[in-house]
Amino acid sequence: MTERLIQSIERAADVLELFLTNGPELSVKEISDKLQLSKSTVHGIIKTLEHRGYLQQNPEDLKYKLGIKLFTLGNFVGKHLDIGNIARPIIRELADEVNETVHLVTIQRDEVIYIEKVEGPRALTIYSHIGKRAPVHCTGVGKAILAHLSEKEVDRLLSAASLEAFTGYTMTDVNQIKKQLVTIRETGYAVDDEEIELGLKCIAAPIFNHKGNVIASISCAAPKMRLVEEKLPRVIAGIKSAAAEISKSLGYKGNNF
Amino acid sequence: MTERLIQSIERAADVLELFLTNGPELSVKEISDKLQLSKSTVHGIIKTLEHRGYLQQNPEDLKYKLGIKLFTLGNFVGKHLDIGNIARPIIRELADEVNETVHLVTIQRDEVIYIEKVEGPRALTIYSHIGKRAPVHCTGVGKAILAHLSEKEVDRLLSAASLEAFTGYTMTDVNQIKKQLVTIRETGYAVDDEEIELGLKCIAAPIFNHKGNVIASISCAAPKMRLVEEKLPRVIAGIKSAAAEISKSLGYKGNNF
DNA sequence: TTCTTTCATTCGCCATTGTCGAACAGCGTT
DNA sequence: AACGCTGTTCGACAATGGCGAATGAAAGAA
Numbered sequence: 001m002t003e004r005l006i007q008s009i010e011r012a013a014d015v016l017e018l019f020l021t022n023g024p025e026l027s028v029k030e031i032s033d034k035l036q037l038s039k040s041t042v043h044g045i046i047k048t049l050e051h052r053g054y055l056q057q058n059p060e061d062l063k064y065k066l067g068i069k070l071f072t073l074g075n076f077v078g079k080h081l082d083i084g085n086i087a088r089p090i091i092r093e094l095a096d097e098v099n100e101t102v103h104l105v106t107i108q109r110d111e112v113i114y115i116e117k118v119e120g121p122r123a124l125t126i127y128s129h130i131g132k133r134a135p136v137h138c139t140g141v142g143k144a145i146l147a148h149l150s151e152k153e154v155d156r157l158l159s160a161a162s163l164e165a166f167t168g169y170t171m172t173d174v175n176q177i178k179k180q181l182v183t184i185r186e187t188g189y190a191v192d193d194e195e196i197e198l199g200l201k202c203i204a205a206p207i208f209n210h211k212g213n214v215i216a217s218i219s220c221a222a223p224k225m226r227l228v229e230e231k232l233p234r235v236i237a238g239i240k241s242a243a244a245e246i247s248k249s250l251g252y253k254g255n256n257f
Numbered sequence: 258m259t260e261r262l263i264q265s266i267e268r269a270a271d272v273l274e275l276f277l278t279n280g281p282e283l284s285v286k287e288i289s290d291k292l293q294l295s296k297s298t299v300h301g302i303i304k305t306l307e308h309r310g311y312l313q314q315n316p317e318d319l320k321y322k323l324g325i326k327l328f329t330l331g332n333f334v335g336k337h338l339d340i341g342n343i344a345r346p347i348i349r350e351l352a353d354e355v356n357e358t359v360h361l362v363t364i365q366r367d368e369v370i371y372i373e374k375v376e377g378p379r380a381l382t383i384y385s386h387i388g389k390r391a392p393v394h395c396t397g398v399g400k401a402i403l404a405h406l407s408e409k410e411v412d413r414l415l416s417a418a419s420l421e422a423f424t425g426y427t428m429t430d431v432n433q434i435k436k437q438l439v440t441i442r443e444t445g446y447a448v449d450d451e452e453i454e455l456g457l458k459c460i461a462a463p464i465f466n467h468k469g470n471v472i473a474s475i476s477c478a479a480p481k482m483r484l485v486e487e488k489l490p491r492v493i494a495g496i497k498s499a500a501a502e503i504s505k506s507l508g509y510k511g512n513n514f
Numbered sequence: 515t516t517c518t519t520t521c522a523t524t525c526g527c528c529a530t531t532g533t534c535g536a537a538c539a540g541c542g543t544t
Numbered sequence: 545a546a547c548g549c550t551g552t553t554c555g556a557c558a559a560t561g562g563c564g565a566a567t568g569a570a571a572g573a574a
Contacts, residue, residue: 074331075508131332
């Protein structure tokens with residue numbers, strides 16, 4: 001199990017990923033400081049990445065930013081993430097119907113990742129974007145997926161995630177979360193009620209592939225005050241049926257349990 | 258000018274980019290063959306990239322495909338990258354090839370706006386500059402965009418614009434223009450033949466984003482007398498393929514939904 | 515102006531790192 | 545069972561890339 005990892009590639013990855021967290025433009029010095037590597041080392045890495053189009057230098061201030069090659073590769077990946085293509089029209093329709101923002105996510109490396117987003121017509125926008133990652137334990141989409149994984153997987157994911165508390169409502173007790181997963185399985189949808197961000201509520205439902213495994217989920221996210229009373233049942237029904245429709249398009253045969 | 262390039266990063270880039278040309282799933286062997294590297298070397302690179310999320314292995318057939326991290330990075334780039342950067346090298350090349358001025362425009366508030374211009378080597382310069390606005394109904398770039406908008410949008414734009422006649426050739430009848438849009442859709446390019454300025458002819462083609470919407474267009478503009486006979490087909494082919502290339506870089510998947 | 519500071523970039527040396535060939539381990543086929 | 549085809553692991557050696565120091569270039573400060 002001793003994998004042979006190549007240091008310079010890891011370092012290059014460190015450099016690239018630094019841009020995700022530290023803003024779109026960085027100087028050699030900023031990078032070498034953050035990564036604790038010598039300027040000359042960082043310079044070498046950067047020039048190589050630039051040469052390949054993974055970074056590009058701004059001639060004005062000599063700073064660097066992520067390059068077009070990444071955009072090309074990213075789009076290629078997106079194209080072959082076929083669930084996105086299938087789900088897109090369906091969630092778009094749902095977003096129109098409920099007048100709210102709808103997200104599509106999958107689970108990857110212990111976290112939830114947003115692969116599609118349709119903004120509702122209402123201007124008030126939720127902070128999220130395609131490619132964003134979020135924890136599983138305190139998002140509707142995360143819990144919708146968790147609820148349909150094996151006990152073993154759930155344990156792994158909940159222990160890997162540090163169960164950070166983002167708000168006073170975030171659940172940080174594994175058993176408490178597991179208990180909720182039962183309800184989610186029974187009702188067919190998951191709720192995130194200000195567990196990751198105050199004022200934000202989400203209703204989510206799972207998506208299954210042709211083998212019957214959960215591979216994704218969708219959610220409707222809105223300011224808490226908008227998901228109430230008469231509207232809530234409509235949103236729940238909408239999310240559940242949209243999720244079911246996507247599952248069906250993916251070849252899922254139905255819920256036999 | 259002797260840049261110090263780091264080999265293993267270049268090799269990692271080679272691996273990633275191989276997926277762009279050789280299909281979405283490759284095995285270790287396929288990669289090592291194509292790159293003429295030993296299996297163990299490739300294996301090391303791949304495992305590193307996989308470890309970082311740049312590749313992922315399909316547990317079924319053990320083949321690898323591009324990973325989600327690239328998706329994340331690509332979307333980040335997309336958000337901070339404007340079309341100008343993507344298009345610039347492509348239209349520059351085109352300008353060299355056809356020896357004429359090439360423009361890139363988008364549509365903004367009912368008008369066309371020039372966001373990039375590459376002058377051809379020939380001195381005779383067309384009056385235009387970055388930031389300039391022009392009407393949609395009598396420019397090649399405007400019509401190329403119009404042709405791919407919804408009927409509703411077209412109506413709105415053509416009524417908002419006053420359909421001013423700049424020359425004796427300017428079309429001012431909505432129905433006449435709409436008829437021409439059909440031809441533009443069929444042939445894939447638009448022509449402006451002295452419709453905005455006497456003696457000026459343009460050949461334009463539309464640019465689509467990843468969602469399949471027109472967001473821009475490019476054109477080759479030249480004195481009418483230079484766009485004739487043998488040269489015209491070359492220019493048309495050049496403009497169309499450059500536009501297609503830009504669209505592709507933007508994630509446009511092709512015209513089959 | 516001239517001196518100072520701050521970065522980006524280049525260079526040469528040496529230890530570290532990654533490459534290769536070979537061996538091992540699974541799996542399906544003959 | 546033996547073979548052929550993979551993906552994966554291992555050890556040894558040499559090329560490679562990392563570091564510190566030098567250079568260049570630009571922007572302030574005196």
